[in-house]
Amino acid sequence: MMSGSRELDLKTVSAAVEELAFQASLELPADIEESLLRAAESESKPLARYALRMLAENAHVARSEGLPLCQDTGMFHLFIELGEGTSLPSGYIAAADRGLREATAKIPLRSSLVDDPLFGRANRGDNTPVVVHVDEGGPAGKVRLTLLAKGGGSENATHLFMLLPGEGWEGVKRVVLEAVIAKGAQACPPIVVGVGVGSDASGAIELALKSLLRPLGSRHQRESLAACEDEMLESINALGIGAAGLGGDITALDVHVEEAPAHIASLPVGVVLCCHALRRRTLEV
Amino acid sequence: MGKSEMSDHGGEQEEKRVRLPLTMDARKGLKAGDRLLLSGRLITARDQAHRRLLDALEKGEPLPVELRDETIYYAGPSPAPAGKPAGSVGPTTAARMDPYTAHLAAEGVAAFIGKGPRSPGVRRALREHGSIYLVGVGGAAALLGSKVRAIRVAAYEELGPEAVYELEVEDFPVVVAYDLAGGDVFSHLPPTA
Numbered sequence: 011m012m013s014g015s016r017e018l019d020l021k022t023v024s025a026a027v028e029e030l031a032f033q034a035s036l037e038l039p040a041d042i043e044e045s046l047l048r049a050a051e052s053e054s055k056p057l058a059r060y061a062l063r064m065l066a067e068n069a070h071v072a073r074s075e076g077l078p079l080c081q082d083t084g085m086f087h088l089f090i091e092l093g094e095g096t097s098l099p100s101g102y103i104a105a106a107d108r109g110l111r112e113a114t115a116k117i118p119l120r121s122s123l124v125d126d127p128l129f130g131r132a133n134r135g136d137n138t139p140v141v142v143h144v145d146e147g148g149p150a151g152k153v154r155l156t157l158l159a160k161g162g163g164s165e166n167a168t169h170l171f172m173l174l175p176g177e178g179w180e181g182v183k184r185v186v187l188e189a190v191i192a193k194g195a196q197a198c199p200p201i202v203v204g205v206g207v208g209s210d211a212s213g214a215i216e217l218a219l220k221s222l223l224r225p226l227g228s229r230h231q232r233e234s235l236a237a238c239e240d241e242m243l244e245s246i247n248a249l250g251i252g253a254a255g256l257g258g259d260i261t262a263l264d265v266h267v268e269e270a271p272a273h274i275a276s277l278p279v280g281v282v283l284c285c286h287a288l289r290r291r292t293l294e295v
Numbered sequence: 296m297g298k299s300e301m302s303d304h305g306g307e308q309e310e311k312r313v314r315l316p317l318t319m320d321a322r323k324g325l326k327a328g329d330r331l332l333l334s335g336r337l338i339t340a341r342d343q344a345h346r347r348l349l350d351a352l353e354k355g356e357p358l359p360v361e362l363r364d365e366t367i368y369y370a371g372p373s374p375a376p377a378g379k380p381a382g383s384v385g386p387t388t389a390a391r392m393d394p395y396t397a398h399l400a401a402e403g404v405a406a407f408i409g410k411g412p413r414s415p416g417v418r419r420a421l422r423e424h425g426s427i428y429l430v431g432v433g434g435a436a437a438l439l440g441s442k443v444r445a446i447r448v449a450a451y452e453e454l455g456p457e458a459v460y461e462l463e464v465e466d467f468p469v470v471v472a473y474d475l476a477g478g479d480v481f482s483h484l485p486p487t488a
Binding site: 056057060061064065067068071072075076077078079080081082083117118119120121122131133135161163166191192195196198249250251252253254255256257285286287 | 308328330343370371372373374376379382383384385387388390410411412430432433434435436437438440441454455456457468470480481483484485487
């Protein structure tokens with residue numbers, strides 16, 4: 011069955027998305043929960059510590075009571091990484107939507123998407139459509155599917171900056187801090203900060219979004235960018251915004267930077283702030 | 296206001312038990328940074344409900360819910376799972392409701408619950424009308440939902456999660472953000488451009 015090309019079947023796509031939506035909505039990933047617990051231990055400000063302990067307790071209540079981690083159950087992104095020798099069937103996007111529709115009804119999730127955003131804003135009732143991103147790079151013969159549920163409050167904190175190429179790292183640092191100062195307190199801190207450098211405008215945002223999928227504490231394989239991540243994390247935490255914006259030592263749990271080739275005229279910088287409930291789950295099928 | 300037995304959160308400060316509705320006397324006794332456990336009725340309203348309420352006020356029409364002395368909660372709950380009284384219900388970003396807040400404070404709303412800081416104009420209007428601003432911990436929605444004993448739609452049912460809901464809560468944890476004396480729990484935040 012591994013010979014030649016293996017095409018995923020539509021039922022597998024639906025079932026995987028449904029399963030991932032359950033996991034992502036109800037169970038905080040272990041790296042996030044551990045990071046919140048460490049933050050609650052180390053935070054020196056009592057009010058922020060109070061908030062962090064509440065978040066740790068929230069993860070426990072969600073798991074034990076089967077309640078969504080957040081009432082904003084988010085807009086769903088599906089990241090597909092095709093391994094060598096695998097392909098997608100036509101209709102895979104509709105199949106992903108079917109899986110999400112099932113999960114929305116069964117958990118149940120809040121329906122957070124509206125049609126006609128400018129005028130009618132009528133609730134769609136099922137959280138579809140899933141935003142689908144397709145890449146290569148999955149393990150040979152398999153497809154890696156990652157579902158991310160992104161809340162609206164932190165999504166509203168997204169920034170795009172088109173810097174001059176000469177502004178370099180100092181410029182990037184300045185605008186990332188600008189974004190966190192402007193919106194950090196409203197993005198449900200402690201946040202995870204994704205920074206996309208390069209590509210074009212839409213690509214920079216996409217890079218920033220994808221950087222959220224890396225485990226907390228991981229560092230970019232390029233030493234220069236790993237150092238940038240450390241430096242940025244320290245600068246953000248020095249702002250003192252703190253958990254729930256109540257003032258404290260821990261404003262961000264981590265900063266991830268991703269890069270891609272850019273045009274000779276451009277230095278695009280995408281900044282995505284994710285709330286502490288970084289709801290991402292992965293399955294290989 | 297009694298003391299709580301669940302005040303192991305964070306240590307130093309006790310949580311104060313507060314019964315809703317919040318009388319003016321009770322409001323005057325609260326200081327920014329106080330941790331409260333609310334019991335009683337909350338009324339949810341978020342973006343679209345605010346637009347409708349303000350529309351009704353502008354046209355001189357009666358509001359679908361009485362707001363005087365009530366506590367408005369900026370929230371859109373997730374549906375209750377089978378066998379549970381309510382789903383998850385944490386606060387949403389309060390700043391989105393800034394354009395509407397002075398008008399509702401003028402209608403006699405006692406307190407607003409949301410997350411994050413408000414504009415200077417809202418801070419002024421709240422003090423002027425004797426309303427306070429409380430914050431919940433954004434994202435602690437399953438925990439906050441577990442404090443809801445009953446939920447019912449009070450208005451605008453067709454808005455789904457954006458409808459106006461009446462919640463009966465017990466020991467619902469919030470922090471006083473803006474008090475009536477000008478205290479501000481967010482005063483440490485770096486100034487925005």
